[in-house]
Every structure is written in structure tokens, then in C-alpha cells.
Amino acid sequence: MVAATDAGALGLYIHIPFCGAICAYCNFNRGLHDGTLAARYVEALERDIRQQADQARADTVYFGGGTPSLLPPEDIGRVIAACRESFTLADDAEITLETNPETVTVERMEAYRAAGVNRISMGAQSFRDEELKRLGRVHDAARIREAFARTRQAGFDNISLDLMMWLPQQTIHDWMESIDGLLELGPEHASIYLLELYPNAPLREDMARAGWSQAPEDDAADMYLRGFERLDAAGYRQYEISNVARDGRESRHNLKYWRDGEWMAFGCGAHGTRDGRRWRVVSGTEDYILRIQAGTSTAAETRILSDEERLEEMLFTGLRLSEGLPLMEIQAKFGVDVWDRYGRGLAPFVKAGVLRHEPSVRLQLTREGMLLANEVCSVFV
Numbered sequence: 001m002v003a004a005t006d007a008g009a010l011g012l013y014i015h016i017p018f019c020g021a022i023c024a025y026c027n028f029n030r031g032l033h034d035g036t037l038a039a040r041y042v043e044a045l046e047r048d049i050r051q052q053a054d055q056a057r058a059d060t061v062y063f064g065g066g067t068p069s070l071l072p073p074e075d076i077g078r079v080i081a082a083c084r085e086s087f088t089l090a091d092d093a094e095i096t097l098e099t100n101p102e103t104v105t106v107e108r109m110e111a112y113r114a115a116g117v118n119r120i121s122m123g124a125q126s127f128r129d130e131e132l133k134r135l136g137r138v139h140d141a142a143r144i145r146e147a148f149a150r151t152r153q154a155g156f157d158n159i160s161l162d163l164m165m166w167l168p169q170q171t172i173h174d175w176m177e178s179i180d181g182l183l184e185l186g187p188e189h190a191s192i193y194l195l196e197l198y199p200n201a202p203l204r205e206d207m208a209r210a211g212w213s214q215a216p217e218d219d220a221a222d223m224y225l226r227g228f229e230r231l232d233a234a235g236y237r238q239y240e241i242s243n244v245a246r247d248g249r250e251s252r253h254n255l256k257y258w259r260d261g262e263w264m265a266f267g268c269g270a271h272g273t274r275d276g277r278r279w280r281v282v283s284g285t286e287d288y289i290l291r292i293q294a295g296t297s298t299a300a301e302t303r304i305l306s307d308e309e310r311l312e313e314m315l316f317t318g319l320r321l322s323e324g325l326p327l328m329e330i331q332a333k334f335g336v337d338v339w340d341r342y343g344r345g346l347a348p349f350v351k352a353g354v355l356r357h358e359p360s361v362r363l364q365l366t367r368e369g370m371l372l373a374n375e376v377c378s379v380f381v
């Protein structure tokens with residue numbers, strides 16, 4: 001069973017847009033770290049959180065980036081304190097900090113723990129040095145192992161590692177080496193992402209110049225299936241297309257995204273959803289700070305979601321979960337019988353064995369079906 005979550009409680013997402021170096025494939029909202037700008041940014045974040053205080057219940061805080069672990073622990077502590085003052089944060093709230101291996105020391109991790117962080121999500125990406133170099137990462141595999149050991153030493157018992165698959169020049173054998181590297185460390189949770197090459201990524205040029213290529217798509221499918229099989233065999237349970245966890249160690253924050261939950265968003269480029277409203281915060285760091293200082297809205301875009309849009313979103317995100325779409329819950333929430341409405345389009349996928357349909361109970365992708373999630377979801381559009 002996936003961890004039970006408090007469906008009514010909010011998540012608090014906090015974006016930290018600073019990085020020590022920019023990776024060749026990165027398409028996130030981030031820039032190079034600058035201590036003075038970061039100090040002004042943290043002040044703005046605190047103000048933003050306090051301005052939106054309403055004491056609503058919250059049970060997760062997630063520092064995403066960027067590289068949040070570039071911020072000193074005192075700053076992370078100040079932001080957590082602002083969250084505690086402004087929302088009713090559960091005693092057992094999950095408080096995650098995204099971390100890159102090169103920023104980790106025992107003292108620093110101990111200080112994050114003392115500040116209230118209780119979950120670390122570390123961007124390992126690969127356990128092969130040449131792959132890390134091609135991606136423009138500044139750490140190597142030895143540094144991941146060291147950082148993981150230091151994080152444990154600092155007392156963290158809830159660590160997630162990210163790995164990336166389908167990297168330039170990566171073979172299935174190479175990929176399985178990274179899976180084994182992860183298993184040796186034994187994190188509580190792992191996220192497996194497929195490398196996406198966006199149009200202007202410097203990595204595209206690097207690949208063209210060096211003559212690197214990605215394995216054929218069939219091999220990528222094999223990497224996915226074999227990687228997850230090995231994780232299964234090691235006792236992890238896949239609970240989402242890209243995520244596995246030990247029992248009860250699923251990311252409670254991310255589950256809100258996939259289970260029609262609600263979350264607040266603080267910091268530049270962050271997205272929030274609450275009371276049927278979806279908003280996006282302005283993406284510029286300086287723009288965000290100036291708006292907070294001037295007391296003007298930081299929203300670049302706000303939309304009221306119609307029931308149809310919410311339904312569509314729940315179908316898209318819910319199908320990503322291994323537990324599948326809860327058909328009764330959707331019927332109760334939106335008054336829609338999913339099979340009545342979409343059954344004709346979905347039936348061929350059921351027949352092909354990539355989608356399971358338990359009438360009135362659930363609709364669930366098989367693992368092979370997860371590779372076809374986009375095709376299956378196109379039925380909902």
C-alpha cells in the first residue's frame with residue numbers, strides 16, 4: 001500500500017533558483033548562485049510566506065530547485081520557521097530538501113536536520129563518471145557515495161536518489177551499473193527520469209560535436225523495464241511511473257500532485273493549486289524579489305480551473321500512479337463514469353494488456369503500459 005496521506009492538508013513548495021554550475025541538459029528555472037542575491041531572495045521568501053499566512057493545515061514542505069542545499073542551513077531554518085508560523089504544520093510533516101552531492105558535509109547536513117529537514121532528495125543522476133561529465137555535472141560517482149554516507153551519518157533515515165536514464169552513449173549494461181550503484185547505497189526512495197533533450201539544450205550541441213547518440217527507443221524501453229525489475233527484486237515498490245520506494249517511504253509531497261491534492265507555491269517560477277485556482281509565480285528571481293518588496297502580486301498567471309480541467313488533470317496525473325485511477329472517487333467528485341465516457345478509446349489498450357480495468361474500481365497501467373502512458377492519456381483529450 002502507498003503511504004496514507006492527509007488528503008485535506010496542503011503541501012508547501014518552495015523554489016530555490018540557484019546552482020553552483022549549470023548542467024548541459026537543464027531546463028529548470030535556475031541561475032548561478034550569488035550570495036547577495038540569495039540573501040535578498042530568502043528575505044523575500046519569508047515575507048511572501050507570512051503574507052499568505054492563513055493557518056491552514058499543511059503536512060509537507062518541499063525545497064526544490066535549483067540546488068536548495070546551496071543555501072546555508074540557517075536560511076532554510078528561517079524559511080521553515082515562516083512556514084510554521086503561517087500554516088498549521090503537522091508534527092510529523094515531511095520536510096524535503098533537494099541536494100546535490102558536491103554541497104554535502106556532515107556538519108551541514110546535521111544543521112539542516114536541526115533546522116527541521118527530515119528528508120533528502122539527492123541528484124545522483126548516474127554512477128558512471130563519463131556520463132556525469134557528459135551531462136556537465138560537477139560531481140563524480142565517488143562523491144555521491146561519500147555524500148550519501150555523510151547524509152546518513154548526519155542522521156537522515158529518509159533519503160531519495162535521482163537517476164537519469166537514456167543518457168548519451170549509455171548502453172543497457174551501463175544503465176544497470178547505475179541501478180546497482182544506487183542499490184549498494186540503499187536509499188529509501190528513488191526517482192528514475194528519462195533524459196529529455198529540449199530544443200536549445202547545450203547538450204544537443206555537445207552531442208552533435210562529439211558524435212554521441214542515445215540508444216534506440218527499444219533499448220530505452222528495455223532499460224526502463226530491466227531497471228524497475230531489478231529495483232523490485234531489491235524490495236522497492238514502484239508507486240508511480242518514475243518513482244519507487246520502500247514501504248511507507250513514498251514522497252508524501254509529490255503524491256499531492258498525482259492525487260488531486262492542493263499545494264501553495266513560493267519563490268520564482270513555482271506553481272500552486274488551491275481552491276480550484278492554479279497559479280504560476282513570475283520566473284525572474286529579481287522580479288520576484290522586487291514584487292515582494294513592493295507588496296504587489298507575484299503571480300504571472302492565475303486560472304480558475306473548471307471541473308472539466310480538474311477532471312482531465314486527475315485522469316492524467318492519477319494514471320501515472322501504480323494504484324491507478326480510483327473510478328468511484330472520480331464518479332463521486334466529478335459525476336463522471338470514466339469507462340462510459342472513454343471506454344471506447346481505452347478498450348484497445350485493455351485488450352493489448354497494457355491497461356487493467358476493474359469495473360467501477362480502478363483503471364491501472366501495467367508496467368509495459370507505463371511506457372505508453374502518453375498514448376493512453378491522449379484518449380482523455
Ligand code: SF4
Pocket residue numbers: 018019020021022023026027028030065066067100123
Ligand atoms: S543542478 Fe539541477 S537545476 Fe541546477 S543546473 Fe543542474 S540540473 Fe539544472
